[in-house]
Amino acid sequence: MSQILTIADLKDLARRRVPRMFFDYADSGAWTESTYRANEEDFAKIKFRQRVLVDMSNRSLESTMIGEKVAMPVALAPTGLTGMQHADGEMLAAQAAEEFGVPFTLSTMSICSIEDVASVTKKPFWFQLYVLRDKDFVLNLIDRAKAAKCSALVLTLDLQILGQRHKDVRNGLSAPPKMTLANIADIAIRPRWWMGMAGTKRRTFRNIVGHAKGVGDVASLSSWTTEQFDPHLSWKDVAWIKERWGGKLILKGILDKEDALMAAKTGADAIIVSNHGGRQLDGASSSIMALEEIADAVGDTIEVHMDGGIRSGQDVLKALCLGAKGTYIGRPFLYGLGALGKEGVTKALEIIRKEMDITLALCGKRLVTDMGKDQLRR
Numbered sequence: 001m002s003q004i005l006t007i008a009d010l011k012d013l014a015r016r017r018v019p020r021m022f023f024d025y026a027d028s029g030a031w032t033e034s035t036y037r038a039n040e041e042d043f044a045k046i047k048f049r050q051r052v053l054v055d056m057s058n059r060s061l062e063s064t065m066i067g068e069k070v071a072m073p074v075a076l077a078p079t080g081l082t083g084m085q086h087a088d089g090e091m092l093a094a095q096a097a098e099e100f101g102v103p104f105t106l107s108t109m110s111i112c113s114i115e116d117v118a119s120v121t122k123k124p125f126w127f128q129l130y131v132l133r134d135k136d137f138v139l140n141l142i143d144r145a146k147a148a149k150c151s152a153l154v155l156t157l158d159l160q161i162l163g164q165r166h167k168d169v170r171n172g173l174s175a176p177p178k179m180t181l182a183n184i185a186d187i188a189i190r191p192r193w194w195m196g197m198a199g200t201k202r203r204t205f206r207n208i209v210g211h212a213k214g215v216g217d218v219a220s221l222s223s224w225t226t227e228q229f230d231p232h233l234s235w236k237d238v239a240w241i242k243e244r245w246g247g248k249l250i251l252k253g254i255l256d257k258e259d260a261l262m263a264a265k266t267g268a269d270a271i272i273v274s275n276h277g278g279r280q281l282d283g284a285s286s287s288i289m290a291l292e293e294i295a296d297a298v299g300d301t302i303e304v305h306m307d308g309g310i311r312s313g314q315d316v317l318k319a320l321c322l323g324a325k326g327t328y329i330g331r332p333f334l335y336g337l338g339a340l341g342k343e344g345v346t347k348a349l350e351i352i353r354k355e356m357d358i359t360l361a362l363c364g365k366r367l368v369t370d371m372g373k374d375q376l377r378r
């Protein structure tokens with residue numbers, strides 16, 4: 001554990017410990033993966049201003065996201081099939097986030113259900129909603145999130161149709177995995193993973209199976225998504241979802257200034273500048289390159305968050321400088337989870353916290369909330 005110093009170290013360990021089908025599911029982008037790569041690479045193009053001889057004592061990373069106090073402005077992004085990276089993955093990640101003091105967002109496509117996560121956490125978590133054709137089921141999901149006391153609904157707007165990730169097609173991604181010879185051989189050499197899985201009953205999409213009408217098996221994600229996700233979703237739908245939910249609403253998947261301005265008009269509390277981790281429109285801009293224009297366009301009419309490509313505390317600070325009030329990490333916590341379970345998620349957060357703290361000091365700042373465009377060299 002003392003040799004794990006970076007998110008890349010966690011990724012290497014996860015690659016060894018998680019069955020290939022699920023490691024690849026996390027480590028993939030749509031088609032040529034150009035946007036997935038750009039999300040990470042474009043952060044490196046942004047440079048800080050180094051400042052010296054300023055008081056760097058009493059530093060603080062504390063901030064708020066949609067009015068909630070956070071230990072640092074880094075939430076865990078909603079990710080599907082998280083309980084396949086590690087047994088009971090969503091429950092463990094939610095606990096790690098709660099103990100650390102950052103928000104956890106549960107995906108509609110999670111393995112552990114809303115109720116599972118609520119049963120092992122004390123503070124409210126956030127729930128991410130996909131809008132499906134079966135509106136009764138969507139209403140029921142919203143009501144379940146309310147009953148579980150979730151404190152924000154994150155409505156994802158950029159996946160009404162699934163982008164193709166070639167690795168998932170080649171690997172025949174399903175949850176649970178089909179017991180083919182190749183899968184058995186791959187799983188057999190990962191004892192930590194399968195022993196964990198053998199010890200849990202949570203091995204398929206528990207928000208859905210048993211709740212949505214006529215759905216007994218959603219093992220194959222892509223065919224189920226094609227059948228069930230509603231391609232008619234429009235701005236009008238945001239209104240009834242907002243009304244039914246009645247609480248804090250975050251719109252996820254905005255990458256264009258015009259859409260951001262539309263989003264601000266809905267009365268939602270925040271937008272997430274995001275391209276779904278490069279998993280949807282290959283060839284779209286990286287999130288970090290889209291951020292500044294969007295943040296400038298909406299001003300303070302709506303809170304701006306961003307995700308995509310954050311692999312270090314420095315990346316978080318760059319996003320804050322360019323106008324984000326909060327950020328999210330997807331793969332970094334998934335790699336932590338696959339590598340070391342709950343401890344690995346905590347480790348991912350600790351790595352990012354340490355990098356943020358030192359970078360903040362070397363930029364001559366004491367409060368993370370003071371980071372702005374002035375701290376970038378341009």
Ligand SMILES: Cc1cc2nc3c(=O)[nH]c(=O)nc-3n(C[C@H](O)[C@H](O)[C@H](O)COP(=O)(O)O)c2cc1C
Pocket residue numbers: 025026027039077078079080081107108109128156252274275276277278279307308309310328329330331332334
């Ligand atoms: C394995 C995986 C599954 C994901 N599943 C969902 C999901 O169910 N709902 C959603 O809104 N976004 C989903 N996303 C996108 C993330 O919420 C987030 O936008 C993205 O991971 C951020 O990029 P990063 O992984 O580079 O941090 C997923 C991302 C990954 C990597």
